[in-house]
Amino acid sequence: MSEFRTDRPIYRQIVDYACALILKGQWLPGEKIPSVRELAVGMGVNSHTVLKAFDELQQQGLITPRRGMGFFLADNAPRLVQQKNRQEFFVDTMPEIFSRMASLGITIDEIVGEYREWEHKVKSL
Amino acid sequence: MSEFRTDRPIYRQIVDYACALILKGQWLPGEKIPSVRELAVGMGVNSHTVLKAFDELQQQGLITPRRGMGFFLADNAPRLVQQKNRQEFFVDTMPEIFSRMASLGITIDEIVGEYREWEHKVKSL
Amino acid sequence: MSEFRTDRPIYRQIVDYACALILKGQWLPGEKIPSVRELAVGMGVNSHTVLKAFDELQQQGLITPRRGMGFFLADNAPRLVQQKNRQEFFVDTMPEIFSRMASLGITIDEIVGEYREWEHKVKSL
């Protein structure tokens, strides 16, 4: 309950979360992923919402349902996620970031500096 | 009529637009800004929508209404906008970008490369 | 229809009403509060008016919306209201009252006397 932002549909946040798990290898290709109900309870969310997220994952070819057994992760899921995310990142996200940098007068060097700091902070955890 | 995206509330886009004008110095500190109705027809939008945007600007201390006279830009508006934008950028967006980079295995050098390309492309327009 | 004064925006009166309910414990922290539409019909008022009130409550951190589920009262809402009210009272209203007393030549003893009378009158109801 309420690890969710209010400015983004919950089901999308669940999709993102699932992709993150796939990338991290916590959900393994070909193996069963937790049941809708299980996840719903765990997240303090309505099953409908999880199901809607699964719909999207399925539509992206990341998971497949097997009658009476639940959902299974596609064999190529990690690669698919990686690929889709990279494309989104470079095609959609970064150009917008670059524009904002320009309008705020921020140089790429500042970004690199910030990144080093962030890297340092993360490593030290 | 529809210089507006559909994926973001119009009134938010008006807020952004106003901030841009403030930064560009097209709206001057202490001076009157165009009336709600004026902007509404100019943008092909209902007055309420502009007013809602103005509510937000007012709440951020960027403009103040004077009854029967219109809205006036706060003296420190440009500084406030600059400040707010930079903070949002460094505190909210960049850390998330860095996380995504990490999960996708993207290095800072790749980003710098992308930036150079983007810079080049933009300059050549 | 018109349990509302005419000298104060309805939406502000709804805000006040909500605060009163929070203080009285009729709306409980963490729990769902009645839906916008529900309240609107109950008060004989347009939904927008209620929503505008809720916008203000939200902005004060007293309630949070959950998409498709309604508004929920913040955990610390009662404390926040209490705190805000007291501060407003002591910082804004009382000094002004004291000034008016001074300019009218009214002593604090007169006020105490009035208070006793008022107290008596209220108790006897």
Place this chain on the structure above:
Amino acid sequence: MSEFRTDRPIYRQIVDYACALILKGQWLPGEKIPSVRELAVGMGVNSHTVLKAFDELQQQGLITPRRGMGFFLADNAPRLVQQKNRQEFFVDTMPEIFSRMASLGITIDEIVGEYREWEHKVKSL
């Protein structure tokens, strides 16, 4: 310019200001008060607005116009103001204050204490 609140009509604030001057004896009974235009510039306000305030003062019998000479303060103006203000204070203002005190659990003793502090602070200026 802008010694005025935004939550109260300017012309009313001018009326209040005038009453204060009358009480303080800065405007004397039977004597001419500053011209509309003079005040308007002094306050950085439109003459219309001052005039509207004067309308109200005249209607309350506090000032009288003399053709071509301007407005003059009524002989009984100080008493009238005193009287009206006291009545407003005791009939309208205080009961509401007392109600708020009750709802916030504030005792009359606290008020007296606040008053002493305020008195002290004001005297030391």
Place this chain on the structure above:
DNA sequence: GTGGTCTAGACCACT
């Protein structure tokens, strides 16, 4: 069902 956004049109007080 919920909140959220947008429109159109009305009326008000203030300048």
Place this chain on the structure above:
DNA sequence: GTGGTCTAGACCACA
């Protein structure tokens, strides 16, 4: 003319 409030009705995405 200005901002401000209110209404009525529509449509959307979300749960």
